Amino acid sequence: MKIGVLIKQVPATDKVRMDEKTGTMVRSEMEAELNPLDMYAVEEAVRIKERLKDVHITAITMGPQSASDAIRDAISIGCDDGYLLTDRRFAGADTWATAYTLSMAIKKVGGFDLILCGERATDGETGQVGPSVGSQMGIPVLTYVSEIVDLTDKHVRVKRAIEGGHEIVEVDLPALISVVKEINDPRIPNLSGKLKAKFAEIGSLDSVSIEADQSKIGLGGSPTKVVKVFYPKLTRSGEIVRSKDPQSSIKALLNFLKSKEII
Amino acid sequence: MNEFKKVDEKIVKELRRMTSDASVIYEDKETLKNYSHDEAGGEYYAHMPEVVVKVENADQISKILKFANAEHIPITPRGAGSGLAGADVPLYGGIVLSVEKMNRIIEIDKNNLVAVVEPGVVTNDLCKKVADTGLYYAGYPMSVETSFIGGNVATNAGGSKVIKYGNTGHHVIGLEVVMPNGQIVEFGGKRRKDSSGYDFIHLFVGSEGTLGVFSKIYLNLIPLPGKTVDLLAPFKDMESAISNVGRLMIESKTLPSAVEFIDGISVKLGSIYNNIKLPFQDEAGAYLLIQYEGRKKEEIEDLYEIGGKALIAGGAMDVFVADNRTNSEKLWRIRRNWLEGIKAFDPYAPTGDVVVPTDKIPQMMQYISEISAEYKVQIPVAGHAADGNIHPAPMKPKEINPLEWKDLSEEILDKIALKAAGLGGAISGEHGVGFIKKVLLKKTKSDQYVFMKKIKDIFDPTGIMNPGKLY
Numbered sequence A: 001m002k003i004g005v006l007i008k009q010v011p012a013t014d015k016v017r018m019d020e021k022t023g024t025m026v027r028s029e030m031e032a033e034l035n036p037l038d039m040y041a042v043e044e045a046v047r048i049k050e051r052l053k054d055v056h057i058t059a060i061t062m063g064p065q066s067a068s069d070a071i072r073d074a075i076s077i078g079c080d081d082g083y084l085l086t087d088r089r090f091a092g093a094d095t096w097a098t099a100y101t102l103s104m105a106i107k108k109v110g111g112f113d114l115i116l117c118g119e120r121a122t123d124g125e126t127g128q129v130g131p132s133v134g135s136q137m138g139i140p141v142l143t144y145v146s147e148i149v150d151l152t153d154k155h156v157r158v159k160r161a162i163e164g165g166h167e168i169v170e171v172d173l174p175a176l177i178s179v180v181k182e183i184n185d186p187r188i189p190n191l192s193g194k195l196k197a198k199f200a201e202i203g204s205l206d207s208v209s210i211e212a213d214q215s216k217i218g219l220g221g222s223p224t225k226v227v228k229v230f231y232p233k234l235t236r237s238g239e240i241v242r243s244k245d246p247q248s249s250i251k252a253l254l255n256f257l258k259s260k261e262i263i
Numbered sequence B: 001m002n003e004f005k006k007v008d009e010k011i012v013k014e015l016r017r018m019t020s021d022a023s024v025i026y027e028d029k030e031t032l033k034n035y036s037h038d039e040a041g042g043e044y045y046a047h048m049p050e051v052v053v054k055v056e057n058a059d060q061i062s063k064i065l066k067f068a069n070a071e072h073i074p075i076t077p078r079g080a081g082s083g084l085a086g087a088d089v090p091l092y093g094g095i096v097l098s099v100e101k102m103n104r105i106i107e108i109d110k111n112n113l114v115a116v117v118e119p120g121v122v123t124n125d126l127c128k129k130v131a132d133t134g135l136y137y138a139g140y141p142m143s144v145e146t147s148f149i150g151g152n153v154a155t156n157a158g159g160s161k162v163i164k165y166g167n168t169g170h171h172v173i174g175l176e177v178v179m180p181n182g183q184i185v186e187f188g189g190k191r192r193k194d195s196s197g198y199d200f201i202h203l204f205v206g207s208e209g210t211l212g213v214f215s216k217i218y219l220n221l222i223p224l225p226g227k228t229v230d231l232l233a234p235f236k237d238m239e240s241a242i243s244n245v246g247r248l249m250i251e252s253k254t255l256p257s258a259v260e261f262i263d264g265i266s267v268k269l270g271s272i273y274n275n276i277k278l279p280f281q282d283e284a285g286a287y288l289l290i291q292y293e294g295r296k297k298e299e300i301e302d303l304y305e306i307g308g309k310a311l312i313a314g315g316a317m318d319v320f321v322a323d324n325r326t327n328s329e330k331l332w333r334i335r336r337n338w339l340e341g342i343k344a345f346d347p348y349a350p351t352g353d354v355v356v357p358t359d360k361i362p363q364m365m366q367y368i369s370e371i372s373a374e375y376k377v378q379i380p381v382a383g384h385a386a387d388g389n390i391h392p393a394p395m396k397p398k399e400i401n402p403l404e405w406k407d408l409s410e411e412i413l414d415k416i417a418l419k420a421a422g423l424g425g426a427i428s429g430e431h432g433v434g435f436i437k438k439v440l441l442k443k444t445k446s447d448q449y450v451f452m453k454k455i456k457d458i459f460d461p462t463g464i465m466n467p468g469k470l471y
Helices: A038-051 A064-074 A095-107 A129-137 A191-199 A246-259 B009-018 B028-033 B058-071 B125-133 B149-155 B240-244 B244-252 B265-273 B297-313 B325-334 B339-343 B358-375 B402-422 B438-444 B448-460
Strands: A002-006 A009-011 A031-036 A057-060 A081-085 A114-118 A141-151 A156-163 A165-172 A176-178 A202-206 B024-026 B051-054 B075-078 B095-098 B105-109 B113-119 B172-178 B183-186 B213-220 B227-235 B258-263 B285-294 B321-322 B381-384 B389-392
Touching: A002 A038, A002 A095, A002 A129, A009 A064, A009 B389, A031 A038, A031 A064, A038 A057, A038 A064, A038 A114, A038 A141, A038 A176, A057 A064, A057 A095, A064 A081, A064 A191, A095 A202, A114 A129, A114 B285, A129 A141, A129 A176, A129 B227, A141 A165, A141 B095, A176 B183, A176 B358, A191 B172, A191 B321, B009 B024, B009 B058, B024 B028, B028 B051, B028 B149, B058 B075, B058 B095, B058 B172, B058 B183, B058 B213, B095 B339, B113 B125, B125 B149, B183 B213, B213 B321, B213 B339, B227 B240, B227 B297, B227 B325, B240 B244, B240 B285, B240 B358, B244 B285, B244 B297, B258 B265, B258 B325, B265 B285, B265 B325, B265 B339, B285 B297, B285 B325, B358 B389, B381 B402, B389 B402, B402 B438, B438 B448
Parallel strands: A002 A057, A002 A114, A057 A081, A081 A202, A114 A176, A141 A176, B051 B095, B075 B095
Antiparallel strands: A009 A031, A141 A156, A156 A165, B024 B051, B105 B113, B113 B213, B172 B183, B172 B213, B227 B285, B227 B321, B258 B285, B258 B381, B381 B389
8 A cells, every 4th residue: 555645844933934025934044843733644654554564655745955854754753755845936835736736746656545644734724735635636535534443455434523523434545634633642753763764865856847737836826825914913902990899890890891882 | 036026017017118018918818828838748838928028129128128137027038939848938927028020031141141130030931031032041940831040049950951051050140139137239240250259159059048038140141052852762670771871971972961860650650641652651660861952953963873872772672862842842741740740649749859979870769669668658750860860759658648648758758868868969959958858958967067057147147037947
């Protein structure tokens, strides 16, 4: 079985800075790490490999050269190999163009039976890329998966979270699954895994090698346009009610709410 | 000397005049109770203050100390109350002088690499603020998220980074101290060297509020290392884990920023409390947690490779590498929440704190397991392996009631502390003496004790400063 895991490198900071002029994230000055939510997808792929025979896992990411570190992180805990999609023409892609690019790469690398991805990335927070890849490839997409109940060469049955509960769904392979945190507890790589990853050769793909339609990639190929990015100003205009006893406080509060026509 | 004046309405009125109405807590038993204890033993070691004053500046402290000195009212300075030796328990009632409102970071001086802070700054807030400027405050007590810098200085707090950077005292280059007579005196400052006269700064460090009250602290900063990597190494037992510590440093030719150890029982309890599973949890008798710091990714990779290989050659079952925030946090959470993990199963478990030369850790551990067998009491242990600082936490057997346990656990911890002193160590590595260990202090440092007492009498002749502590 061939498993593909889609991963992303995200800023390793709580203080993401936006460029107000271009509307994009200032990534160059930030430390980066593998998106924590993608670690669950990688771990699940590795667990499948430990359970079944002849499983090969390939991690794929799109980003600058430095994003190859995310692939190395995935290899360090058990992925077999990985590809970095890197090309200046990919820059500025929205979720649709990113998903298009990834789906073209998947076709190029060779059909996966199962594609796993995290619920969303901790920087963009959209959760759109995974499902969009599945959709553009025309394969079944299962989101919010908390357990792979059964997996054969032909189909996968999963437990997925829905509003107010869970449902068990079965689809034919190939399929794309986005997983949630509840699915597993990602392992920490050991030294031999880290050393293997350090020396692993990582495949590199660009827009030409994946035979992408140049009008569908990068900023130009993105239907979403960020018109303006700005930092909201934090303002507070509170009124503190000070009274001698609770009764008069409540009265003052009620009067305030009435004056604002809230009650 | 211990016949102190009781606090009455008139005294409270005077305290309010010196500060403000809102700064003084009096007769509000529920609120006062919060100031009656620290993290050592809760209610069993608690004593109610008569009044609490939340001071805002050195001038207010000065007025209060002058007044208390004249009226002979005991003063207990208080930080975050996260201490583990009872140093901020107001044993004689009187005035608890809380510095919680003095929480300003006055200056981060990037030219002199010095931070000037008030004593009520939460250490973690300082670390974050300093890091934002590209600098580093290297003090890192395990209570970093709650403890105040003033308390860190008053106890000479240690933590996990002592092997590389020293304990809190190493970072203090100046202190503004309000003396018991109300005089405000500045010792040191932004200068890094001073060979003119006695080193008073380091007399105040670790003085646990018995000599004066800090109103301003000057701290040494260094450039931010930038990158860290953590290694987790499970071992079959504590002896094989500890035997690696010295060798690891020699072979890697580097001082790690932390070398922590934690025993198998602690990991099992911590795993349930933190909902985290560590590798080899069912087989390992002890773990080492090592942190390296570096400037570049390549430097970090080099360090974990050399360190990791040395640990495997030294008998580690495997070595796990955490070089991102998520994995790092996973490894550190069990160690940092070690005490909380134990307290979740036994709220009565006290924390011991002894220090021995590093090579004596296995002997200490052997002694602790003998005590554990003798008293039929489970004693989880964790600590700072590279500086020989051991924290045993005896857990109350179900059949023993809490009051009996207080005496029994004290007996157990006293035995462990005396053994440590006998091995060339000391009865406290980083928590301090407070009142819980004062008998042990006298017993194990009898010659020094005489001089300590003389110094105390010079600084505080009326004995109002934190009475009942150390002496």
